[in-house]
Amino acid sequence: MASTARIHRLGFDEFASLSAAALQAAGASPATIASLTRATLAAEARRKPAVGAAHLLDYLDSLRSGRLNGDPVPKQHVSRAGVITADADEGIAQLAFDQAFETPVSRS
Numbered sequence: 001m002a003s004t005a006r007i008h009r010l011g012f013d014e015f016a017s018l019s020a021a022a023l024q025a026a027g028a029s030p031a032t033i034a035s036l037t038r039a040t041l042a043a044e045a046r047r048k049p050a051v052g053a054a055h056l057l058d059y060l061d062s063l064r065s066g067r068l069n070g071d072p073v074p075k076q077h078v079s080r081a082g083v084i085t086a087d088a089d090e091g092i093a094q095l096a097f098d099q100a101f102e103t104p105v106s107r108s
Helices: 012-025 031-045 053-065 091-108
Strands: 077-081 083-087
Touching: 012 031, 012 053, 031 053, 031 091, 077 091, 083 091
Parallel strands: none
Antiparallel strands: 077 083
């Protein structure tokens, strides 16, 4: 029996748009959407699908079920030069990292 399955390849812009819509529907904030979409696209561009589009489905499930905070307020603490501790507020680590990454840049 022949398969009738079709493969539709998405460009990065189309994927970003669909990803943002799905994340918004799952309860993610604009900051979470931007950070997670950027990280997912970066993983796909580096041919790391295990942490790319395939993993996005896990994030959507976690947002819908409440296991992830869709609108977190990550906090950073600079204890000494070069050391930043980040608390993701039960949201995605990518957002906490993105915000913590800006801390040393703005302090220089």
